[in-house]
Amino acid sequence: MMKRLLREKLSIALLAFSGLFAMPANAVLEIDITEGVIGGIPIAIVPFMNTQSAPQNVSEVISNDLNSSGRFDLIPERDFLNRPTDAVDVNYKDWRLLKADAVVVGKVIPSGSGYNVSFQLLDVGRGLPIEGRSFNVPPNLLRRAAHQIADIIYQALTGKPGAFDTRIAYVTKSGPRYLLQVADSDGYGPQNVLESGEPILSPAWSRDGRRLAYVSIKKGRSVIYVQDLASGTRRIVSQSKGINSSPAFSPDGSRLAMSLSKDGNPEIYVMNLATNALTRITRDRAIDTEPSWSPDGRTILFTSGRSGKPQLYRVSAGGGTAQRVTFQGRYNARGSFSPDGKKITMVTDQGQGHRIGLLDLNTGSVKVLTRSDLDESPSFAPNGEMVLYATKAGRSGVLSVVSDLGRVAQTLRFQQGDVREPAWSPINRKL
Amino acid sequence: MNKMAKILLVALLAVVVASCGGRKKLQENPGVSAEIGDTTSGIDPEIQAYMDANGIVDSGRYNLSDPLSNKTIYFEYDSSALDPESDMIVQFHAQHLASTGGSVVLEGHADERGTREYNLALGERRGQTVQAVMSALGASNSDVVSYGEEKPVSAELWQNRRVELLY
Known part of the structure; x- marks a missing residue:
């Protein structure tokens, strides 16, 4: 319990730090997770293949959203054996070792004047995809796309709609x-x-x-x-x-x-x-x-x-x-x-x-x-x-x-x- | 307080106010604030007599040597009732305002505990309690406003549960 609490604090601190550079004035400075998660759905959010120019780290936003809901237990990144960005590269055995119920992989690639954001949500137990979608968005809506993906994942795994893009x-x-x-x-x-x-x-x-x-x-x-x-x-x-x-x-x-x-x-x-x-x-x-x-x-x-x-x-x-x-x-x-x-x-x-x-x-x-x-x-x-x-x-x-x-x-x-x-x-x- | 006691109180207060001619004059010249409190040290004898008669103990919240210098009336948590000491202070102001025919704005406030909306209503209710005492003593030119918990003046909660007499 203590260990789990600690690793969450650490990963959130890192999220907050890496987000600093893109932060608009008067935005959130810090996000504290003050309670541990017990009995949440174990999920691994693999860092998305990210374009250098992308103004938002989409997979970090998704991780933070899911973590804040209290319904997921995010598996820490440092435990990952590999970092696939496409479903075809996912070795389900690796994720079973980490006791993940689900894995999320995705990409953010330039498209026109904006970006194409795609993700896949995979069921580790059955070794099958559950959800997948792709969005074309201008740079200012990248964060919104991340919240929408978190909403889709939330709904797919809990049966209730998410409330992140609100x-x-x-x-x-x-x-x-x-x-x-x-x-x-x-x-x-x-x-x-x-x-x-x-x-x-x-x-x-x-x-x-x-x-x-x-x-x-x-x-x-x-x-x-x-x-x-x-x-x-x-x-x-x-x-x-x-x-x-x-x-x-x-x-x-x-x-x-x-x-x-x-x-x-x-x-x-x-x-x-x-x-x-x-x-x-x-x-x-x-x-x-x-x-x-x-x-x-x-x-x-x-x-x-x-x-x-x-x-x-x-x-x-x-x-x-x-x-x-x-x-x-x-x-x-x-x-x-x-x-x-x-x-x-x-x-x-x-x-x-x-x-x-x-x-x-x-x-x-x-x-x-x-x-x-x-x-x-x-x-x-x-x-x-x-x-x-x-x-x-x-x-x-x-x-x-x-x-x-x-x-x-x-x-x-x-x-x-x-x-x-x-x-x-x-x-x-x-x- | 029964009716007889109230009549006696009003009579006593009239005596007290009348005997405080010097202070009364000072109140008409608010610029000379340095003189407030210079007139007596310790509790005014007439006030002490009234307090003894009504079992009121000096809480330390008010300057009882000069009742009219107390422009802020304090309340208990989640209450709009006047305790006897605060009631006494309000009555001094009421007597004064009734005699001068002056107007007063009664600005109600609450401490930070509880919801903002309920506290906005509580601030108004505190102002209305003071207003009722004022009206009963003939100071009917008053207006109640409320800021709820939005304008605290102190980190001490009791100092924020208040009605400010603005005149």
């Missing part, structure tokens, strides 16, 4: 400057959505990945905006008296749930985005906030202090009587459904600080996925198998990804200041 939104703070950014799921390629001298919070994706809703606080007044990512145009959707917070798009994108205190006390409302008509969903003297939609759009999960301490409740999206969902732990807040609607991730305090919890709605059991005491803003990957959240490293905010099995925690560090309020986009991209 995006995340988050807020950085350096000095008095707040930046709302969108980047690849591993933190690369950040793009500014909004820059402000005042706090930005609660970024929330529309299901199609085209819009972000967020809250900006100016002179103590919170305002909810919806911004179109492609055009950059934004509009104010709520700036009523009191607090305007916690926007959440309905699955069909037509409505926005939010928490407003315009009547003196924070309540959950749903706004029809076409007409701006508001429907009040809750009516309680306590704080009601952090609404989140069930995948079928019928139920809204929210945080309420009505029992004396924050707990999660669910209510019909049309309003009605709310039912309490969480009973274990003295603090349960900011819940959101898994894409299949069977689980909820939330901030939970079970007596050891604020950590990320996973509530199984069938069994009612709560699993605590993290170990720090200031973990917040959890959101599921679109495949529901990983959770992105914010935590603290010293006094600085960082983002982490943990598998829903609690096996692997990966920390994404950013070069500039504090990072917080992550939100995983609900959709995979297409090349």
Whole structure:
């Protein structure tokens, strides 16, 4: 166990180092694997035949993606007996010796003004190919191609879609400057959505990945905006008296749930985005906030202090009587459904600080996925198998990804200041 | 606090405020801040009497020699209730503002624990608690805003759970 942990730390450190030269400003500086993998699928990713000019090391990106998912046990490169780059050169016996279930080989070769990326995923036990594909991409999409390959491998071996070619939104703070950014799921390629001298919070994706809703606080007044990512145009959707917070798009994108205190006390409302008509969903003297939609759009999960301490409740999206969902732990807040609607991730305090919890709605059991005491803003990957959240490293905010099995925690560090309020986009991209 | 006690308190506070004419004048000239705290050392006798009568012990969070110099009111974790000492400080400000007819912005804050959205609501609720005390004592020209946990002032968590009285 120790040895395995050590070799992972080493290989990831090397990955991070070799990636430094191609790194854009404000990108991930370091990726720490803080938990070992137990019982993952043993897989060997052989370094791809790489063109010197290629701006990305495709097989390294694939290795890092698969490692971060917590579902694979990557066999270290130094143990490889040989390094084939094509299926015809693979001697399955060599890989059986290393106890690999699967081997990935591939090539990156110049093609036109870009590159041709091809790979093959091989079943070591049966000695047969499982998957193989080839992409022609411009240089700026090489990394995306690598994420797509990782997604294909993930699906082929686990039966569930991968979530590597996806995006995340988050807020950085350096000095008095707040930046709302969108980047690849591993933190690369950040793009500014909004820059402000005042706090930005609660970024929330529309299901199609085209819009972000967020809250900006100016002179103590919170305002909810919806911004179109492609055009950059934004509009104010709520700036009523009191607090305007916690926007959440309905699955069909037509409505926005939010928490407003315009009547003196924070309540959950749903706004029809076409007409701006508001429907009040809750009516309680306590704080009601952090609404989140069930995948079928019928139920809204929210945080309420009505029992004396924050707990999660669910209510019909049309309003009605709310039912309490969480009973274990003295603090349960900011819940959101898994894409299949069977689980909820939330901030939970079970007596050891604020950590990320996973509530199984069938069994009612709560699993605590993290170990720090200031973990917040959890959101599921679109495949529901990983959770992105914010935590603290010293006094600085960082983002982490943990598998829903609690096996692997990966920390994404950013070069500039504090990072917080992550939100995983609900959709995979297409090349 | 029952109604009778409240009436007595208001009467007492009126006496206290009236007897602090010198300080009151200083508050009207905020530029002369160096003089704040010069008037007395230790707890004001009238305040001490009120504290004794209500079982309030000096927590060390406030300068009790000069109640109006305390422009920040503190709260317990995940609570928007005023403890008796903080309530007393708010009442001094309320009396002062009621007498001057001045306006105040009540800026609510929370510490970093818990979710940002819940803390935004908690900050507002803290401001509303202060506002209710102010209104009850005739200082009705107040406005509540909240920054939640976004503007910490200290690494000490208790110092961040606060309402700042901006006037």
